[in-house]
Each structure stands twice: as C-alpha cells, then as structure tokens.
Amino acid sequence: MDTIKSFKGYGKVDELEQQAYQKKTRKRIIIITVSSIILIAVIIAAVAGVVIHNRNNKSSPSSDSAQQTQLSPAASLKAVCKATRYPDSCFSSISSLPESNTTDPELLFKLSLRVAIDELSKLSSVPSKLRANAEHDARLQKAIDVCSSVIGDALDRLKDSISSLGTVTGRIVSSASVNDVETWLSAALTDQDTCLDALGELNSTAARGSLQEIETAMRNSTEFASNSLAIVTKILRLLSQFEMPNHHRRLLEFPQWLGAAERRLLQEKNNQSTPDAVVAKDGSGQFKTIGEALKLVKKKSETRFSVYVKEGSYVENIDLDKNTWNVMIYGDGKDKTLIIGSRNFMDGTPTFETATFAVKGKGFIAKDIGFVNNAGASKHQAVALRSGSDRSVFFRCSFDGFQDTLYAHSNRQFYRDCDITGTIDFIFGNAAVVFQNCKIMPRQPLPNQFNTITAQGKKDPNQNTGIIVQKSTITPLGNNLTAPTYLGRPWKDFSTTVIMKSDIGSFLNPVGWMSWVANVEPASTIFYAEYQNTGPGADVSKRVNWAGYKPTLADTDADRFTVESFIQGPDWLPNAAVQFDSTL
Numbered sequence: 001m002d003t004i005k006s007f008k009g010y011g012k013v014d015e016l017e018q019q020a021y022q023k024k025t026r027k028r029i030i031i032i033t034v035s036s037i038i039l040i041a042v043i044i045a046a047v048a049g050v051v052i053h054n055r056n057n058k059s060s061p062s063s064d065s066a067q068q069t070q071l072s073p074a075a076s077l078k079a080v081c082k083a084t085r086y087p088d089s090c091f092s093s094i095s096s097l098p099e100s101n102t103t104d105p106e107l108l109f110k111l112s113l114r115v116a117i118d119e120l121s122k123l124s125s126v127p128s129k130l131r132a133n134a135e136h137d138a139r140l141q142k143a144i145d146v147c148s149s150v151i152g153d154a155l156d157r158l159k160d161s162i163s164s165l166g167t168v169t170g171r172i173v174s175s176a177s178v179n180d181v182e183t184w185l186s187a188a189l190t191d192q193d194t195c196l197d198a199l200g201e202l203n204s205t206a207a208r209g210s211l212q213e214i215e216t217a218m219r220n221s222t223e224f225a226s227n228s229l230a231i232v233t234k235i236l237r238l239l240s241q242f243e244m245p246n247h248h249r250r251l252l253e254f255p256q257w258l259g260a261a262e263r264r265l266l267q268e269k270n271n272q273s274t275p276d277a278v279v280a281k282d283g284s285g286q287f288k289t290i291g292e293a294l295k296l297v298k299k300k301s302e303t304r305f306s307v308y309v310k311e312g313s314y315v316e317n318i319d320l321d322k323n324t325w326n327v328m329i330y331g332d333g334k335d336k337t338l339i340i341g342s343r344n345f346m347d348g349t350p351t352f353e354t355a356t357f358a359v360k361g362k363g364f365i366a367k368d369i370g371f372v373n374n375a376g377a378s379k380h381q382a383v384a385l386r387s388g389s390d391r392s393v394f395f396r397c398s399f400d401g402f403q404d405t406l407y408a409h410s411n412r413q414f415y416r417d418c419d420i421t422g423t424i425d426f427i428f429g430n431a432a433v434v435f436q437n438c439k440i441m442p443r444q445p446l447p448n449q450f451n452t453i454t455a456q457g458k459k460d461p462n463q464n465t466g467i468i469v470q471k472s473t474i475t476p477l478g479n480n481l482t483a484p485t486y487l488g489r490p491w492k493d494f495s496t497t498v499i500m501k502s503d504i505g506s507f508l509n510p511v512g513w514m515s516w517v518a519n520v521e522p523a524s525t526i527f528y529a530e531y532q533n534t535g536p537g538a539d540v541s542k543r544v545n546w547a548g549y550k551p552t553l554a555d556t557d558a559d560r561f562t563v564e565s566f567i568q569g570p571d572w573l574p575n576a577a578v579q580f581d582s583t584l
Contacts, residue, residue: 076103084230085460086223093224105239106165106173109231113162116224120155126217127151130210139348140199140206146352147195147214153322153360153388154191157184158225161232175240178232179464179568183390183432185229186463187410190430192222193459193492194409198350201381226460233462275308275330284310290329290339291316299323309369311336317343317356322388324361331369334398334419338370344379351404355386362411364389370398377402377423377446387413387431394418395578401426402445408433408467412567416578421477425455427467428491432567434468436580441477442485442507451481452514454488456495461525466496468561471581474537475505486514487530490548493523498561499530500553501584504537512543524548531558558584 071079077100081090093115094100100111127148134140161181165173195218199211277293278285287293290309297305304326311332318339320327331337341356343349356373364387375382384401387394390411398419399406405422408429418438420427423445427435442451453474456467467488474487486509488497512530515522526548530540540551550557563569564582573580 071103073101073103076105077108080105080108080231080235081227083234084227085462086227089220089223090227090231093227105231105235109228109236110162110165112224112228112231113158116221116228117155117158117162119221119224120151120158123217123221124148124151124155126214130214134206134210137204137206139202139350140204140210142348142353143198143202143207143350144210146198146350150191150194150198150352154188154221154225156322157188157191158228160184161188161228173236173240175237176568176571178237178240179571181232181236182229182462182464183412185225185232186430186432186460186465187388187390188225189222189229189460189463190410190457190465192218192225193430193457194352198352201345201351226462229460229462233464273306275306277305277307278310279307279314280310281312281314282310289316290314290318294318294320294324294327297324297327300325302326304328304363306330309337309339313338313340315340317341318358319355320359320361320364320389322360324359326363327359327361328365328367329369330365330367333368334370334396336370337368338372340372340374341384342373342375342379343382344373344375345381346379347375351381351383352386352407354381354404355383355407357384358386359392360388362390362392364392365395366393366397367395368397370400373401373405375402377449383407386429387411389413391572393573393578402443404428410465412572414563414567414569414573414578414580416580422453423451423483424449425452425489425491427453427488428455428457429467430457430459430463430465430492431467432465434470434561434563434567434569435472436470436563438469438472440469440472440474442474442481443477444480445483449483450514451483451485452489453486454497455491455516456488456497457491458494458496459492461494463494464566466498466527466561466566468497468566469499469502470562471500472502473505474499474502474508474535476507481507484509487512488528489514489516490522490526490528491516494525494527495522496527498528498553498558499533500558500561501532501534502538503535504533506536508537510539510542512540513546513549514544521546522548529553529557555584 077091077095081087084090094111097111127144131141131144134144161184164177164180196211196215199207277287277296279287279290279293281288293307300323306328309329309331339357343354345351345354357371371385373382373384381404382401384399384405386407386409388409388411392413394415396417400421402422403424405426406420408431410431413431413433415435415438420438421441421443423443440453442453445451454467458465485507487499513528524547528548529550531553543551559565562583563580569580570582
C-alpha cells in the first residue's frame with residue numbers, strides 16, 4: 001500500500017539519485033546565471049550589430065559604420081552559443097559545418113536545428129535495438145515502444161521548426177514565428193523526456209539498464225535541441241523586438257486558428273450545424289463508434305473535420321496521431337456524451353498509453369463531451385485524456401478519473417468551462433496550458449494516499465510551458481474528502497504552476513503545496529505562485545517557504561501568465577469562437 005511518504009508517481013527516480021541530481025543542477029544553474037549576466041551585453045551587441053548591419057546595407061552596402069558593428073563569424077557564433085545551457089557543444093557542433101562562416105543569427109539558429117535533427121535521426125534506431133533485447137519483458141517492450149513514438153514526434157517538431165522559418169535569410173523573424181518555434185522545440189524536449197519517464201516508471205533492473213543506455217544515446221540530441229531553444233528564446237526573440245513595428249504589420253496576415261465554420265460550431269447552443277460525421281449508439285447516425293467515424297479524416301488536412309457524437313456511453317480507446325489535423329468532436333453534453341476507457345499502469349500499460357482519448361495532431365477541438373478512465377484508484381496511473389495537440393481547445397468538457405486524469409503533455413492548450421476530477425497529480429504534463437473558468441474537483445484516494453492537483457514537468461529553463469489555473473473553482477467532489485490535499489507538487493527542476501483569481505475551498509492543506517520527494521525542498525529554479533485567489537483555502541500565511549514559491553505576484557508578473565501572454569490566445573482564440581478572458 002502506498003503511503004504519503006512512500007508513494008511514487010509517474011517518472012519518479014530514486015530519492016538519493018534525485019537529491020544528487022538536484023545539487024548538480026543547482027550548481028550548473030548558478031554557473032549559467034553568472035555567465036549570462038556577464039555575457040548578455042556581448043550577445044545584445046552581436047544581435048544589434050547584425051540588425052544595424054542589415055539596415056545599413058539596405059541603404060548603403062559599403063557603409064563603414066555597418067562593418068565596424070560586425071563581429072567575426074567565430075565571435076558571433078561564440079556570442080550566440082553563450083546564451084545556451086551547453087555552449088561548448090553548441091559551438092563545436094555548428095562550427096564544424098561549412099555554412100557556419102556567417103554572422104547571421106537566424107542562419108546560425110537554422111544550423112543549430114540541423115545538427116539537432118541529424119543527431120535525433122541517429123537516435124531513432126536505438127529503441128528497436130533495445131526492444132530486441134527485451135523480448136521476454138512485455139512491460140519493458142511497451143515502454144520502449146513509447147520511446148520510439150515520442151522520438152519520432154520530437155524529430156517532426158524540429159523539422160516543423162526549421163520549415164516555419166522558410167528559406168529566406170537576412171530578414172527579421174516575426175514574434176509569431178518565434179512563439180511557434182519556442183513551442184515546438186519545447187515539445188521536442190518534452191517528447192525526449194517522456195521516453196525517459198516511460199522507462200523510469202518501471203523501476204526494474206532491466207528497465208534501468210535500458211534507461212541508462214538510451215539516456216546516454218540521447219545526451220547529444222537533448223543538448224542540441226536545448227541549444228536551439230535557447231537561441232530562439234534569447235536571440236531571435238530579441239531580433240524580433242528590434243523590428244516590432246514590422247512585426248505588428250505582418251502579424252495581421254497570420255491566419256486565425258479557428259475559422260468561421262469552427263466559430264459557428266462553438267457558438268451553436270444546440271449543435272445544429274451539419275457535421276461531417278454523426279455517431280450514435282442507437283444506429284441513428286452514420287456510425288456506431290467514434291473510431292469508425294474518425295477513419296474518414298484525411299491526413300494532414302487543413303480543412304476542419306467535425307464529428308457529432310450523440311448522447312451515450314462509448315467504450316473505446318481513441319488515438320489521433322500527429323498527422324490527424326483539425327478534428328473537432330462535439331457531443332450533447334459533458335455528462336451525456338461519454339467516452340470511457342480503463343487502461344492503467346497496474347495492468348501493464350505505460351502511463352503515456354493509458355489514455356482513453358489521446359490526440360497529437362494540431363488544431364483539435366472538443367466540446368460538450370466527457371472523457372473517462374474508470375480503472376479506479378487501485379489501478380494507479382490511468383489517464384482519461386492526453387493531449388499533445390498544438391492550439392487545442394476543450395470547451396464545456398469533463399475529465400473524470402483518479403490518478404493522472406488529464407495529461408496536458410505538450411504544446412499550447414486551452415480549457416474553458418471544464419470539469420476535472422482526480423486524486424494524485426491529476427492535472428500533469430509539460431504543455432503551455434491555461435484552465436479558465438473550470439471546476440477542479442479532487443476526490444477521495446486510496447487509504448493513506450494524498451491528493452496533488454497538479455504536477456508540472458518543465459525540465460529546461462527556456463521551455464515556454466506551465467500549468468495556469470485562472471478564474472476557476474477548486475472544491476472537493478462529494479463530501480467525503482479526508483485525504484491531505486495540495487495544489488500540486490513540482491515534477492521537474494523548472495516546474496511552473498500559477499493559480500490565480502480562483503476560489504479555493506477549505507479542504508486544502510494550509511501549506512498549499514508539497515515536494516516531489518518527501519522532506520526535500522524542490523529546486524530553487526521552480527516557479528510556483530498564487531495571485532488574488534479567494535475562499536477559505538486561499539490564505540497563504542501558512543504556505544511552504546520554498547525559494548521558488550511566490551505567495552503573491554505583482555500585476556505585471558501575473559500578466560505573463562494570461563491567455564494573451566502565455567499562449568498567445570488572441571492570435572488563435574478569436575472572441576467569436578470560444579469565450580475566453582484574454583488578460584487578468
């Protein structure tokens with residue numbers, strides 16, 4: 001039986017290893033922070049030099065002042081690489097390429113992506129070799145299959161990033177492109193980390209051997225992807241700000257995420273628009289199962305495909321792969337149209353694969369549907385919904401389970417007017433996600449267990465990810481909750497979670513939050529905060545005193561975590577599509 005002190009969650013490592021790792025990480029962070037302060041002037045000078053040079057060249061190609069602002073190619077590369085967590089691997093990997101004889105930071109960024117893609121491509125063959133060595137271990141084979149899947153996803157994220165910038169050089173990257181690339185590179189790092197989590201949660205001798213092997217093989221690809229993310233976050237974003245007026249003009253040309261058809265569907269109170277497919281258990285639709293209807297969706301379609309699922313309980317597992325784009329599924333109500341599954345970790349399925357409904361393809365929308373994993377508390381990790389869909393929307397949906405109910409895995413996600421129930425880490429992952437006007441309802445777990453509402457998994461400081469709960473209510477499901485209940489616990493060293501302007505019930509443990517490892521304070525690099533919450537559970541006077549916890553925020557700091565700032569909502573959540581509050 002799991003107790004408060006002994007309980008191990010998804011991807012948890014040995015406590016001594018965790019403490020040693022955190023010490024090493026803190027030391028590295030201190031070094032990086034000091035180095036960044038010293039070198040920021042050099043980086044800004046290099047970036048400004050390129051911008052000035054480009055501007056002057058347009059008016060006067062032979063301008064002496066432009067030439068004087070230019071650093072040498074080697075110095076430019078060093079300045080750019082100093083902004084990364086791994087400057088040595090950044091410089092050595094890019095400088096070996098013949099095209100590196102340039103001072104253009106955008107080209108240097110593209111070269112950093114190229115080396116990351118090349119390295120990750122080599123890694124793609126490792127899972128199949130590991131699987132062959134684990135032929136008598138079904139659990140390990142399934143975990144290795146997760147690795148194979150997410151490594152492929154990571155590779156696609158990197159390719160999407162380089163494609164989004166086009167082939168034109170010498171231009172200023174727009175802020176919209178920077179936001180996209182930051183998101184996709186953050187997701188690529190999350191994908192690779194998910195492989196390690198899938199192996200780590202087995203905690204067996206064979207799994208530890210495979211984990212060590214793939215972790216060693218993954219070291220370069222992870223570092224290179226991290227380098228690319230740092231460059232886009234610290235250098236290209238700075239470049240985009242130099243050209244802010246032009247950015248605003250170009251931004252208006254970007255298509256909104258949701259077109260007129262989607263807006264009508266989301267606005268319709270009675271769902272009277274004509275869907276592309278109708279599912280009904282009683283045979284009154286075209287299909288009796290959701291899976292059958294989704295076979296009609298064309299791969300990588302830019303056209304919205306809508307599926308109406310009539311009232312009823314549909315016992316099936318759905319997995320929309322990364323090539324299934326722009327699907328909208330809607331029902332007759334979050335308590336009337338239910339998709340139900342029961343996959344769980346205790347019966348041999350990796351947490352990542354337990355989802356009743358999983359979606360990776362971009363632009364997914366769900367409305368008026370309930371997602372359920374009814375495996376129960378005794379089966380431990382059992383996901384109702386997993387989303388890695390970029391720019392996904394969940395409107396008036398419910399997510400019902402116990403441990404690990406809602407896996408907001410990666411990319412940008414928005415949840416509005418949703419109900420979420422669970423026990424341990426029941427909202428978890430490493431997406432950039434905002435929950436707005438939702439009902440979050442912890443429930444009674446197994447005896448001697450605790451409840452943690454969130455478990456955020458940010459592992460790289462440059463990832464633009466976090467769990468944001470805004471204008472929601474946090475109250476127990478039913479009247480029998482007696483287990484110690486907390487707002488969350490930091491899963492990784494840069495975990496980011498903010499609860500703001502929400503109503504919190506009296507059931508909450510006054511300390512508010514708990515550590516991932518019992519009696520071990522989380523890394524000082526986490527960012528956990530509360531802002532203008534209400535209700536008896538919102539009193540912060542007895543909260544944890546972690547270095548990375550903020551019991552209150554200034555308005556300007558809280559504004560970083562709004563729909564507008566954190567997930568760029570106004571660019572893809574037009575007011576007519578789904579109701580949302582853009583700011584505080």
